[in-house]
Amino acid sequence: MGSFGNSCGAAQAPNLTGFEWLMHGFGFRDSQYPDGITGVRQIHSGIVATAAEVRNGFVREADALVTDEHGVTVGIRTADCVPVLIADPVTRSVAAIHAGWRGSAKNIAANAVSELVTRYGARAEDLHAAIGPAIGGCCYEVGPEVARRFGAWIPEYGRAESPVKIDLGRVNRMQLEAAGVRDVWNSGECTNCNPERYFSFRREREKAGRMTAFIGRRS
């Protein structure tokens, strides 16, 4: 796996490992997670919420969480959808994003970047983003009406006229870069192709568990 190493029972993104103030990971099937991860009911939206809004009951549904609080870890759960983690070493704000095709069509990764910028004063060019394991362009076939939603980022998808395999990790990379993020790492691992490591909704349907991708500022 090269630099995509394993520590704390979850995979580490090489571009997020160097920050001593940060904890993060992309879970495997059998990962043990740190206690107290703040999560939210995910609805395939473009909604970004703060950890405090969820904790205080002001927000019950969202698909991305942000925080800059000490000792608060935010997480999202996936089984094929794209998990994205973002860290800002300047403001020490972070984001965890659940991006399936619906959330990606709503540009949720860019929404989360905007939230880090407007709420915490981050600059997009300072951010480090990591795209975790998700169903890959090898396996994820969608109808042309879905593919065409991504034509703004990947023009060939905009021209689809029949079912086509799309790479949502690549879409999210393009969206993050268009939002001004310079450092984007993409795992590229396919959840459907790696049953020993990952749950996959496409493969396991209702029996599929979920992996958690988490990120937070150490206390």
Ligand SMILES: [Zn+2]
């Ligand atoms: Zn695959």
